[in-house]
Amino acid sequence: MSWMGISHFVPNITMGAPILSCVSKGVPGIFMDCHMMVAHPERWVNDIADAGGSLYCFHLEATSEPLLLIDAIHERNMKAGVAISPDTPSTAITDEVADAADMLLVMTVYPGRGGQRFLDRCVPKVSELRARFPHKDIEVDGGVGPKTIGPCADAGSNVIVAGTAIFGAEKPEEVIALLKSTVETAQAKAAGRS
Numbered sequence: 001m002s003w004m005g006i007s008h009f010v011p012n013i014t015m016g017a018p019i020l021s022c023v024s025k026g027v028p029g030i031f032m033d034c035h036m037m038v039a040h041p042e043r044w045v046n047d048i049a050d051a052g053g054s055l056y057c058f059h060l061e062a063t064s065e066p067l068l069l070i071d072a073i074h075e076r077n078m079k080a081g082v083a084i085s086p087d088t089p090s091t092a093i094t095d096e097v098a099d100a101a102d103m104l105l106v107m108t109v110y111p112g113r114g115g116q117r118f119l120d121r122c123v124p125k126v127s128e129l130r131a132r133f134p135h136k137d138i139e140v141d142g143g144v145g146p147k148t149i150g151p152c153a154d155a156g157s158n159v160i161v162a163g164t165a166i167f168g169a170e171k172p173e174e175v176i177a178l179l180k181s182t183v184e185t186a187q188a189k190a191a192g193r194s
């Protein structure tokens with residue numbers, strides 16, 4: 001599987017397991033990328049799996065046993081994501097953890113709320129992870145929109161979370177199209193270089 005061929009776009013909505021359950025019933029087959037900005041992420045794996053979660057992304061800072069947690073997520077047939085907050089270096093994600101995970105998430109704002117300013121200083125972490133893991137899904141989340149997607153895409157991010165940029169837009173579909181096309185163009189450029 002080549003990351004060059006993968007590009008997800010994830011509209012960001014804050015919700016818990018009961019709402020996920022309703023969404024999964026109402027939209028059968030929907031891929032629900034669940035970013036768990038919680039302490040003790042081990043506690044919620046079963047609830048999210050039962051509610052129809054597709055990917056369970058936990059914060060590396062919130063667990064001392066990331067490999068066991070990834071196993072528990074996989075046992076419930078979900079993909080596993082590993083997130084790092086702005087002050088955590090990319091090197092905190094060991095090769096072993098990255099190999100076990102399905103996706104790595106570089107937060108480009110501090111976890112907590114939407115509408116924060118994009119932190120440019122997090123972008124080099126995307127490049128570092130892309131260099132180490134050419135085939136891994138790498139997500140960015142926080143302050144991503146038409147003005148900030150370029151550096152994320154060029155750094156090698158192929159999974160984009162956007163909240164304010166979409167839900168605050170007059171024409172959300174145009175923003176979505178722009179985010180997607182920026183990632184696709186960057187991927188095509190990177191493929192030409194390799």
Ligand SMILES: O=C(CO)[C@@H](O)[C@H](O)COP(=O)(O)O
Pocket residue numbers: 012109110111112113114115116141142143144161162163164165
């Ligand atoms: O929840 C978080 C950060 O706490 C992020 O997922 C943001 O909510 C993304 O929203 P925007 O920054 O795109 O508005």
